[in-house]
Amino acid sequence: MSEPIVKFQDVHKSFGDVKVLKGIDLEIKPAEKVAVIGPSGSGKTTIIRMLMTLEEPTAGDIIVGDQNLWKMEKNGNMIEANDKHLREIRGDIGMVFQHFNLFPHMTILENCMTAPIHVKKESKESARKHSIEMLEKVGLGDKLDNYPSQLSGGQKQRVAMARALVMRPKVMLFDEVTSALDPELVGEVLEVIRDIAKDGEMAMILVTHEMDFALDVADKVLFLDEGVIAEQGTASDVIEHSKNERLQSFLKRFRS
Numbered sequence: 001m002s003e004p005i006v007k008f009q010d011v012h013k014s015f016g017d018v019k020v021l022k023g024i025d026l027e028i029k030p031a032e033k034v035a036v037i038g039p040s041g042s043g044k045t046t047i048i049r050m051l052m053t054l055e056e057p058t059a060g061d062i063i064v065g066d067q068n069l070w071k072m073e074k075n076g077n078m079i080e081a082n083d084k085h086l087r088e089i090r091g092d093i094g095m096v097f098q099h100f101n102l103f104p105h106m107t108i109l110e111n112c113m114t115a116p117i118h119v120k121k122e123s124k125e126s127a128r129k130h131s132i133e134m135l136e137k138v139g140l141g142d143k144l145d146n147y148p149s150q151l152s153g154g155q156k157q158r159v160a161m162a163r164a165l166v167m168r169p170k171v172m173l174f175d176e177v178t179s180a181l182d183p184e185l186v187g188e189v190l191e192v193i194r195d196i197a198k199d200g201e202m203a204m205i206l207v208t209h210e211m212d213f214a215l216d217v218a219d220k221v222l223f224l225d226e227g228v229i230a231e232q233g234t235a236s237d238v239i240e241h242s243k244n245e246r247l248q249s250f251l252k253r254f255r256s
């Protein structure tokens with residue numbers, strides 16, 4: 001059995017007096033695809049925002065590989081991680097957001113090349129070559145010189161995926177990536193994620209409300225409810241066979 005690439009150990013998160021996560025224990029293995037489902041406000045996005053170092057845990061530990069994400073060792077003691085430590089570990093993690101977050105003044109090729117050049121110190125030639133490969137992978141090899149304003153929402157989301165993939169992450173995070181899209185564009189984006197999931201050894205965490213997609217892609221599904229993992233197991237066990245009443249009530253809204 002391989003060691004987990006991501007581990008949450010009794011992780012809590014509060015915003016003021018509001019407790020959003022209440023003791024999350026979670027292990028994700030290399031190449032494992034994990035879907036996170038649950039009602040609005042259950043803490044789904046907070047989990048991946050903490051992995052991306054956009055939110056700091058109130059308590060508990062997050063381990064990425066063999067490194068504590070939010071703490072570091074100094075003179076034999078564990079202290080709060082500095083920016084350099086956070087940047088180094090975050091380099092293994094990619095994230096695709098709901099709202100694309102593309103640079104409007106750059107072409108889509110330039111959007112993809114920027115981080116490899118400035119963060120990973122790749123040569124311009126190497127970053128260009130790899131960026132073109134990733135844009136071709138997501139079906140946008142003919143749009144290299146287009147600007148984000150010239151693309152549909154689905155195409156923008158595919159650019160965001162290529163931009164994350166070009167950094168060669170070990171873990172890829174998807175935060176409700178279809179929620180801002182028109183319904184007719186959802187399928188094209190989910191198809192690209194399916195192709196990415198079939199490829200390689202990258203672990204994936206997908207916050208999603210697309211239950212058929214989760215059944216198709218995920219090795220494991222987590223149901224978050226009121227800040228705790230109320231149910232977890234295979235996609236079939238959780239989505240099709242769970243006896244958890246809260247989960248059944250949640251799933252009803254996605255069934256015709």
